[in-house]
Amino acid sequence: MTETRCGFAALIGAPNAGKSTLMNQLVGAKVSIVSRKVQTTRALVRGIALQEQTQIIFVDTPGIFSPKRRLDRAMVTSAWGGAGDADVVCLLVDVRKGLDEENEAIFARIGEIKAPKILVLNKIDTIAHEKLLGLAADLNARANFVDTFMISALKGHGTETFLKKLSGFMPESPWLYPEDQVSDAPLRSLAAEITREKLFERLHDELPYQSTVETELWKDMPDGSARVEQTIYVTREGQKKIVIGEGGKTIKSIGQAARKEIIEAAEQNVHLFLFVKVRENWGDDPERYRMMGLDFPKK
Numbered sequence: 462m463t464e465t466r467c468g469f470a471a472l473i474g475a476p477n478a479g480k481s482t483l484m485n486q487l488v489g490a491k492v493s494i495v496s497r498k499v500q501t502t503r504a505l506v507r508g509i510a511l512q513e514q515t516q517i518i519f520v521d522t523p524g525i526f527s528p529k530r531r532l533d534r535a536m537v538t539s540a541w542g543g544a545g546d547a548d549v550v551c552l553l554v555d556v557r558k559g560l561d562e563e564n565e566a567i568f569a570r571i572g573e574i575k576a577p578k579i580l581v582l583n584k585i586d587t588i589a590h591e592k593l594l595g596l597a598a599d600l601n602a603r604a605n606f607v608d609t610f611m612i613s614a615l616k617g618h619g620t621e622t623f624l625k626k627l628s629g630f631m632p633e634s635p636w637l638y639p640e641d642q643v644s645d646a647p648l649r650s651l652a653a654e655i656t657r658e659k660l661f662e663r664l665h666d667e668l669p670y671q672s673t674v675e676t677e678l679w680k681d682m683p684d685g686s687a688r689v690e691q692t693i694y695v696t697r698e699g700q701k702k703i704v705i706g707e708g709g710k711t712i713k714s715i716g717q718a719a720r721k722e723i724i725e726a727a728e729q730n731v732h733l734f735l736f737v738k739v740r741e742n743w744g745d746d747p748e749r750y751r752m753m754g755l756d757f758p759k760k
């Protein structure tokens with residue numbers, strides 16, 4: 462029997478670089494939500510992939526940017542923390558953005574990471590290939606990468622070769638998760654994230670990104686289905702109206718889309734009930750951070 466291997470690969474980068482898209486692609490299932498908005502991922506999300514005898518546990522992290530509010534600070538601290546514990550760290554760069562201000566700031570700190578680092582140029586489907594070599598050379602001059610990959614996380618170009626490469630960085634170890642497990646998140650948190658994604662999709666510019674979703678109840682019914690109750694928290698009364706929409710049509714469409722995906726993830730029929738509540742200043746409430754899996758920054 463060949464030895465099994467298992468370890469952690471962290472995905473870090475600026476907001477919107479495509480970290481969650483890449484993790485979902487490599488895991489082969491949607492385990493982390495994706496949106497056009499920046500700062501979609503809020504806490505560390507783990508996704509598990511198998512490559513022959515090797516189990517790779519991906520750590521998807523919140524985007525790294527200059528934090529202003531408390532929630533921002535908690536997210537960025539969590540991102541660097543995710544990189545600190547990994548066997549290999551993959552830095553994603555959106556090739557359309559290249560070395561912009563956000564990436565400059567990341568490169569200024571990247572030397573702090575002790576694990577081997579791989580540069581991943583993502584979204585290569587969006588620019589002419591001639592431009593890629595120059596960018597790869599520029600970025601390699603600024604940090605010590607053991608390898609560079611050019612991929613499209615969205616289209617799955619180059620992702621399989623990338624996965625094979627990563628397995629080489631995993632140490633000999635028993636697998637930490639059962640063979641068929643793709644995520645370590647409990648179903649109720651995954652379900653809350655799915656609803657948050659649908660909320661973002663429908664209300665991207667009208668809703669501040671501070672709105673959040675919690676699963677309050679997950680009750681298995683005698684007929685094999687589940688009753689799921691979730692609350693969407695917003696910070697102001699006006700936002701509540703936006704989420705509900707005219708005659709309830711916005712929340713209805715959010716609920717329909719979310720229910721479909723929750724059923725898929727849960728592999729059981731689900732009856733989803735959505736509520737909207739105003740919770741002012743939740744950004745200063747330690748309990749909300751705990752619910753999201755983040756440490757509460759003192760200020």
Ligand SMILES: Nc1nc2c(ncn2[C@@H]2O[C@H](COP(=O)(O)OP(=O)(O)OP(=O)(O)O)[C@@H](O)[C@H]2O)c(=O)[nH]1
Binds near residue numbers: 494501502584585616
């Ligand atoms: N064209 C193209 N778009 C991509 C690619 N990868 C990701 N995207 C898009 O980029 C946007 C952001 O993707 P996410 O995966 O949410 O990015 P992220 O890095 O996880 O973002 P945060 O969680 O906010 O830090 C989404 O609209 C994706 O569909 C790619 O290879 N090509």
Ligand SMILES: [Mg+2]
Binds near residue numbers: 482493494
């Ligand atoms: Mg993300």
